[in-house]
Amino acid sequence: MASQITNYKCPACTGPLHFVGASGRLECDYCGSTYSVEEIEALYKQKDESAAQAAAAAEAAQAASQQDPETAQWADYAGDDWGKDGMRSYNCPSCGAELICDATTAATSCPYCGNPTIVPGQLSGVKKPDYIIPFKLDKQAAIQALKAHYRGKPLLPRVFSAQNHIEEIQGVYVPFWLFSGDADADLSFNCTRSMTTREGQYRVTTTQHFLVRRSGTVPFEKVPVDASSKMPDENMDSIEPFDYGELKPFSNAYLPGFLANKYDVSIDDCAPRADERCTNSSVRAVASTVTGYQTCTPAAQNVRLHRGKVDYALLPVWMLHTKWNGKDYLFSMNGQTGKLTGDLPTSMGRFWAYFGGIFGSLAAVLYVLLFVL
16 A cells, blocks of 8 residues: 555635735635645644655565565566655545655655645654755746746847746755854965066066964854755755745745655765855955955965754745756756846857848848949
8 A cells, every 4th residue: 555645725615725925824715715834734733744654664564565575576576666666556535546756855746636746754853854945936036036037138049938848847845954053264365466666767666475364263153955865965055045044944834836856965975065155165264354455365274174963944946947959958046035046058050040141231231232232
């Protein structure tokens, strides 16, 4: 039997609930009822716990059967969660359809009935996030931002600007590790200061050389590093910063209507990126105190990191992934601030048509100038 999942239904009409960032409430598209996160948490607390326990029991039973080859059946090795391929299957609580998704999926929607579905076992126990920043911008805002990003780019392939393509944009809660601590930075710089004076008929430039040292302690709090192997690091870095003033204690009630993944990159694997970001930020902060010189060249640096707490959070990102001529293109937008990043391809057909149009116009002008006038 597939692992148990849950979805949030309207208590008034049993229609699916979606979290809406503009109102900060879960809303029903059918009867218009709205509910606070706290109300839905209280209503579904027991159901979420039961689903998580059922998922854990199913995993334990499968692991036990695989560890005892004398008692296991052939079907046991197929497994409901497709462990070898990283795939799992679940039953939709609304229509009973079997849903197939990868092992990191924590929230999705049923392709048959459209109801948002949540896998509580994916985000429970030690896997449970500490925080979440709810989506503030809706899908329409993401679509408008993407259209604005495309505007004024005549060489863009038509498939990118097609309305049905843009509508494929999806809201995803991306897992992040948030690193906190401080750094002791000891830096030295070779600096110069020059002045020019006039001595008779000569201009004399005098350059003074200084060895400047700066040291200090730089605290850092919740430096984000994405914990999903699916997300390119450069895209996630480019849509920062997030406003941590809107961090909320994690609740499954924020997930309906969006996709969500649990982390599949560990703290230890993310630590080198966190160290690099903290070191570079510390160096920039201390170096910014060196002023009053015309040139300033780093001579040496020594940064000692004091690593502290690591939090686990889900942060909102609107995503559009597509392929063009065998190459992947990913567009990402901060679901809280609207900051967008993504590379665009060039259609060579449009390029030559555009070039031909310009060349043809110039040729016509030259013909008129040379032969008519």
